[in-house]
Amino acid sequence: QVVAVYGTLSDLLSVASSKLGIKATSVYNGKGGLIDDIALIRDDDVLFVCEGEPFIDPQTDGRAQEELTGSHTDWLTLNVGGRYFTTTRSTLVNKEPDSMLAHMFKDKDAWGNKQDPRGAFLIDRSPEYFEPILNYLRHGQLIVNDGINLLGSAALFVGVLEEARFFGIDSLIEHLEIAIKNSQPAEDHSPISRKEFVRFLLATPTKSELRCQGLNFSGADLSRLDLRYINFKMANLSRCNLAHANLCCANLERADLSGSVLDCANLQGVKMLCSNAEGASLKGCNFEDPSGLKANLEGANLKGVDMEGSQMTGINLRVATLKNAKLKNCNLRGATLAGTDLENCDLSGCDLQEANLRGSNVKGAIFEEMLTPLHMSQSVR
Numbered sequence: 001q002v003v004a005v006y007g008t009l010s011d012l013l014s015v016a017s018s019k020l021g022i023k024a025t026s027v028y029n030g031k032g033g034l035i036d037d038i039a040l041i042r043d044d045d046v047l048f049v050c051e052g053e054p055f056i057d058p059q060t061d062g063r064a065q066e067e068l069t070g071s072h073t074d075w076l077t078l079n080v081g082g083r084y085f086t087t088t089r090s091t092l093v094n095k096e097p098d099s100m101l102a103h104m105f106k107d108k109d110a111w112g113n114k115q116d117p118r119g120a121f122l123i124d125r126s127p128e129y130f131e132p133i134l135n136y137l138r139h140g141q142l143i144v145n146d147g148i149n150l151l152g153s154a155a156l157f158v159g160v161l162e163e164a165r166f167f168g169i170d171s172l173i174e175h176l177e178i179a180i181k182n183s184q185p186a187e188d189h190s191p192i193s194r195k196e197f198v199r200f201l202l203a204t205p206t207k208s209e210l211r212c213q214g215l216n217f218s219g220a221d222l223s224r225l226d227l228r229y230i231n232f233k234m235a236n237l238s239r240c241n242l243a244h245a246n247l248c249c250a251n252l253e254r255a256d257l258s259g260s261v262l263d264c265a266n267l268q269g270v271k272m273l274c275s276n277a278e279g280a281s282l283k284g285c286n287f288e289d290p291s292g293l294k295a296n297l298e299g300a301n302l303k304g305v306d307m308e309g310s311q312m313t314g315i316n317l318r319v320a321t322l323k324n325a326k327l328k329n330c331n332l333r334g335a336t337l338a339g340t341d342l343e344n345c346d347l348s349g350c351d352l353q354e355a356n357l358r359g360s361n362v363k364g365a366i367f368e369e370m371l372t373p374l375h376m377s378q379s380v381r
Contacts, residue, residue, distance in 0.1 A: 125163060323345065
């Protein structure tokens with residue numbers, strides 16, 4: 001400030017104290033010389049007043065401090081998406097010196113940053129996601145909204161990660177990626193229960209196609225349910241109880257039915273291509289559709305299955321594996337068994353009239369008490 005110098009040195013110190021709001025005790029000239037007599041002051045002198053501390057040239061000290069820290073420490077205000085944040089240059093620069101924010105504010109006006117009418121620097125980004133980044137630069141913690149930990153919001157997590165990538169906050173990016181990975185819930189591979197599935201069935205309109213592809217029903221009790229036309233392709237139905245279930249025209253292609261119980265199930269027109277039903281029980285099942293729609297089990301793994309007494313007229317078991325299977329008293333009229341592995345299979349009491357066994361492996365198979373003669377033309381191997 002410019003003041004009139006008159007009276008004694010004590011008068012000057014009193015005026016300086018009043019004008020500057022300090023308790024002035026010493027006066028120095030521009031070169032750091034201590035003034036102890038008012039007569040030493042010239043008209044154009046710039047004076048420095050202090051409260052007793054040694055003289056420090058403000059200009060020299062400011063340049064030295066900036067050279068030492070490589071940044072400015074003056075306060076500034078940011079207008080981020082319409083919301084104002086007040087911080088210091090050192091906060092934006094020191095923690096991540098290679099980030100975009102550091103380059104924007106390391107040197108004044110180096111980037112030609114635009115300012116709003118209030119003098120705040122304009123940044124066109126989301127303030128919600130910027131706040132955690134600013135807090136991180138302040139104290140290295142991911143804290144938002146009055147101490148609420150950021151880890152509680154996965155959606156906010158992802159948004160902050162994108163902003164951190166935009167501004168190039170490398171240490172925060174690494175921290176967020178690890179935290180997001182750790183916060184992901186473990187994949188739920190637990191089987192679907194009967195109760196859950198029944199609720200699912202009841203909530204689905206009858207004309208809608210049900211898709212249960214790849215779902216895990218392992219060990220579930222699905223007995224006596226109406227499962228017609230449902231797509232179970234590649235589903236895990238191992239050890240399921242499907243006894244008396246209606247699986248008419250269901251798609252069980254490549255499904256896992258190993259060890260399951262399907263006794264007395266309705267399997268008219270079922271598709272079980274390349275399915276795995278090893279060790280399953282299919283006693284008394286009905287594969288025969290009066291309309292002529294044939295069940296297709298081509299390429300299925302039916303090792304050791306028990307299909308005793310099943311109605312399988314016209315069934316397609318081409319190149320399926322029925323090794324050690326029990327097919328006693330089955331109706332296999334017109335069945336396609338070409339290339340089928342029937343090794344050690346019990347076919348006693350079966351009706352194989354017009355069945356195609358060309359190329360099938362009947363080594364060790366049991367053909368006792370056949371209802372109709374087995375012609376040589378039916379089996380080549």
